[in-house]
Amino acid sequence: MSPLAFMKEGETAEIVGEPLMRRLRHHHGHCCGNVGPSAAYDARCHRGGPGHDHLNDMGLRPGKRVQMIANSGTGPLILLVDESRIALGRGVAMKIYVRRIEA
Amino acid sequence: MADKENEDSQKAASDRKASLVIAVAGNPNAGKSTLINAMAGTRLQVGNWPGVTVEKKSAEFEYSGRRITMVDLPGTYSLSPYTQEEIIARDYLVHERPDVIINVVDATNLERNLYFTLQLLELGIPLVMALNMYDEAEQKGFRINAEMIASTLGCAVIPTVATKGEGIDRLIEMAVEFADPSKRYSSASASYGEDIEKAVQTVVENVRHRGGKPSGHEALRWQALKLIEGDELVLEETGISEDEVFLEKATHHLRKAHGEDLEMLLADTRYGLAAGLTREALQKPEKRKRELTERIDAVVLNRYLGIPVFLLSMWLIFKLTFDIAGPFTDWLDAVISGPLTRWALSLMTLIAVPDWTVSLVTEGMIAGVGAVLVFLPPIFAMMFFITLLEGSGYMARAAFVMDRMMHAIGLHGKSFIPLLLGFGCNVPAVYATRTLENPRDKALTALLIPLMSCGARLPVYVVFTGVFFSAYAGTVLWSLYLLGIMLAVMMGWIFKKTLFRGEAPVFIMELPPYRLPSVKNLLIHTWEKGKHYLIKAGTFILAISIFIWFGLNLPWGVESKKDSYLGLISQAAAPVFAPLGFGTWEAASSLITGVVAKEIVVSTMGEVYAPKACEEEQSEALTVGEDLKEIGVSFAGALGEAAKNVFSTFGIATISAGEEDTTGIKAAIARNFTPLSAYAFMVFVLLYVPCLIVLIAMRHEFGTWKWAGVAIAYQSILAWTVAFIIYQGGRLIGIG
Ligand SMILES: Nc1nc2c(ncn2[C@@H]2O[C@H](COP(=O)(O)OP(=O)(O)OP(=O)(O)O)[C@@H](O)[C@H]2O)c(=O)[nH]1
Numbered sequence A: 001m002s003p004l005a006f007m008k009e010g011e012t013a014e015i016v017g018e019p020l021m022r023r024l025r026h027h028h029g030h031c032c033g034n035v036g037p038s039a040a041y042d043a044r045c046h047r048g049g050p051g052h053d054h055l056n057d058m059g060l061r062p063g064k065r066v067q068m069i070a071n072s073g074t075g076p077l078i079l080l081v082d083e084s085r086i087a088l089g090r091g092v093a094m095k096i097y098v099r100r101i102e103a
Numbered sequence B: 001m002a003d004k005e006n007e008d009s010q011k012a013a014s015d016r017k018a019s020l021v022i023a024v025a026g027n028p029n030a031g032k033s034t035l036i037n038a039m040a041g042t043r044l045q046v047g048n049w050p051g052v053t054v055e056k057k058s059a060e061f062e063y064s065g066r067r068i069t070m071v072d073l074p075g076t077y078s079l080s081p082y083t084q085e086e087i088i089a090r091d092y093l094v095h096e097r098p099d100v101i102i103n104v105v106d107a108t109n110l111e112r113n114l115y116f117t118l119q120l121l122e123l124g125i126p127l128v129m130a131l132n133m134y135d136e137a138e139q140k141g142f143r144i145n146a147e148m149i150a151s152t153l154g155c156a157v158i159p160t161v162a163t164k165g166e167g168i169d170r171l172i173e174m175a176v177e178f179a180d181p182s183k184r185y186s187s188a189s190a191s192y193g194e195d196i197e198k199a200v201q202t203v204v205e206n207v208r209h210r211g212g213k214p215s216g217h218e219a220l221r222w223q224a225l226k227l228i229e230g231d232e233l234v235l236e237e238t239g240i241s242e243d244e245v246f247l248e249k250a251t252h253h254l255r256k257a258h259g260e261d262l263e264m265l266l267a268d269t270r271y272g273l274a275a276g277l278t279r280e281a282l283q284k285p286e287k288r289k290r291e292l293t294e295r296i297d298a299v300v301l302n303r304y305l306g307i308p309v310f311l312l313s314m315w316l317i318f319k320l321t322f323d324i325a326g327p328f329t330d331w332l333d334a335v336i337s338g339p340l341t342r343w344a345l346s347l348m349t350l351i352a353v354p355d356w357t358v359s360l361v362t363e364g365m366i367a368g369v370g371a372v373l374v375f376l377p378p379i380f381a382m383m384f385f386i387t388l389l390e391g392s393g394y395m396a397r398a399a400f401v402m403d404r405m406m407h408a409i410g411l412h413g414k415s416f417i418p419l420l421l422g423f424g425c426n427v428p429a430v431y432a433t434r435t436l437e438n439p440r441d442k443a444l445t446a447l448l449i450p451l452m453s454c455g456a457r458l459p460v461y462v463v464f465t466g467v468f469f470s471a472y473a474g475t476v477l478w479s480l481y482l483l484g485i486m487l488a489v490m491m492g493w494i495f496k497k498t499l500f501r502g503e504a505p506v507f508i509m510e511l512p513p514y515r516l517p518s519v520k521n522l523l524i525h526t527w528e529k530g531k532h533y534l535i536k537a538g539t540f541i542l543a544i545s546i547f548i549w550f551g552l553n554l555p556w557g558v559e560s561k562k563d564s565y566l567g568l569i570s571q572a573a574a575p576v577f578a579p580l581g582f583g584t585w586e587a588a589s590s591l592i593t594g595v596v597a598k599e600i601v602v603s604t605m606g607e608v609y610a611p612k613a614c615e616e617e618q619s620e621a622l623t624v625g626e627d628l629k630e631i632g633v634s635f636a637g638a639l640g641e642a643a644k645n646v647f648s649t650f651g652i653a654t655i656s657a658g659e660e661d662t663t664g665i666k667a668a669i670a671r672n673f674t675p676l677s678a679y680a681f682m683v684f685v686l687l688y689v690p691c692l693i694v695l696i697a698m699r700h701e702f703g704t705w706k707w708a709g710v711a712i713a714y715q716s717i718l719a720w721t722v723a724f725i726i727y728q729g730g731r732l733i734g735i736g
């Protein structure tokens, strides 16, 4: 088990670590809602941006197989999740754990 | 159940409603707007990156005697939204309850899209699925069993290719049929398992007994599920608190069996269903082909090549903009200052209007509006390339490539998309900040947007580079845009240290496959973007040109423009600009009036430097017919010139090549500026105060004038300082 960020280009792995994913999620709560259509600037709204849930909604969840397409060691990386390419900041990628799958 | 029947009978009463509301929902970039454009013949904005549509838009059309209103919604990954545009989509679906939902699904990404479909089904609104991008799915060798999806989910599933209009007729037909309560299919939404369904049942009953807030037609099942999840929005809307006894009771069993995190449990359940259905209905080929997108990305996103590729493509865009538009600019210039002015003069002589009216029309209206109109070709060329950039899929890549640089200023790559859009026009760019997750990012990005050089500033650059730097116009232009980006990074860094402390949020973004936009779509969306500048020239700029004419000709009978009201004010302001190299009253007047909109800078110059109409030699010899012929011939010449330029892109750009006229605005500029002061002037125009409409957009988006005020303040200081450094620095090292 190692962080997603350590995967090399071309490697395939399965996301694991539900507990870790959960911890991540409790870090970042939901975005607040009370922002109407032509919303006003609202400081209450900011609770840390998207965390677990956005990852989850975009298909990055425990049990999912992902392939690393671009990882240059610094900066963001790109994952292939099914047929979609998802760019991910290195920060989050360090908090998601994966288990490598031999090709 | 009683409510459900009640609801049904209500609907039956209005059976075959004369008008239907169909909402189009789905994941970002699935092709929702394209689909509506194909159905309703509209021109909603389309682009190949997630987050194009940020506002709910509607389109109407007639279908078998009924009025159909299609509502285009921003794309969203779930009904527990994060960003503002996602909230717009969610609120519409939950509160307005359309008659039918068309769920646009990206057929190449079935599992994730079905996860969202399941959430839509919870709403209990009839649903028709458009299995879009079917062409791409087929290309990948996917085989999708649409019937299986339809029967499992209790909805209709129609394969579509929105870009080609395939499957559209059938889709409308099914959507209308599904709206009909008597023929409604049982939307027997997939079961979430006994445990969950039981909890839902309990919550539904309790909520109904409470009466109170949730009205009858509200989606009870959906509401119950959200209450179980502990969705903050729904808790707030229903006025039910998270530790309400009945909620505790209903979920007690679930918590014991599956742990405390019920939101996770439900997400897992939905994903389980989506994954299961995908496994059954989708047949993938054994081996995944390496796609073109991957090959392009290997270069474009390469760690070393990424930024050079970005800079090179920008350079190419500016170069081509110049080369293609140059000849047409000259042509328009000749037409407006020649035949058009002549015709106006003859017409006015014919009806014998007073002298001052002649002056108002030629020196005010024609000189002012003409000065802007002349630059429509480069503006349209620029919009064309931006549309191409948007349609190709490169936007999201640029965001990725710039992520590292954006981190330095406490933002992430996604913020770069609104910034890039700012090259077209700053106003939609301000609205595009909606896709950013938190208000801090939004405000910071919006503050930096005015530093992105929009189409309205192009005329100023074109005039000045045409006069002083015609041999390398594209490069000079590029340097200005680049300067804007660099200063945005610098200002972002300063803001991060002062106004906006805090961490850059998480960067997650989908990179779509590269797509080749169709020529027709390219032209349509180029026109949609450019037409605002045309309309603006005919209305706003015209009004201001007239206003400026009065400013230059009052008090009545003033001898020279210098002593007019505008002249006097400008003379007073001019010393402020003297250290920057353009301390003339003419420059000052154009900068003062240009606060309203940046095109006005050239428009004012057109008027200030316009020769007196009465002084002009009138060559009446030409007839209208001869004039028209001349216009046609010179247009053909311009076409040829443009074509030649494109083929020799790396040769010398020649904007307004050939003999220079000695009377026009260009000659006046050549007399009044040096190359150095001209560059300083362009930089000043690039940086100083956002235009009025951008300020209004900022106020609208943030609900306060605060950020607009900050923008005015910092940009004025920045513009002056940078222009000062350029001009004085240049003089020190002996340029100019
Ligand atoms: N090949 C193919 N491309 C499509 C199809 N439908 C849409 N596209 C392209 O997909 C891209 C996205 O289309 P949009 O209509 O902007 O998508 P959207 O769902 O409105 O996106 P958002 O507003 O960002 O949520 C565009 O480049 C379209 O040309 C299709 O059926 N086949």
Ligand SMILES: [Mg+2]
Pocket: B032, B033, B034, B045, B046, B052, B053, B072, B073, B074, B075
């Ligand atoms: Mg859209």
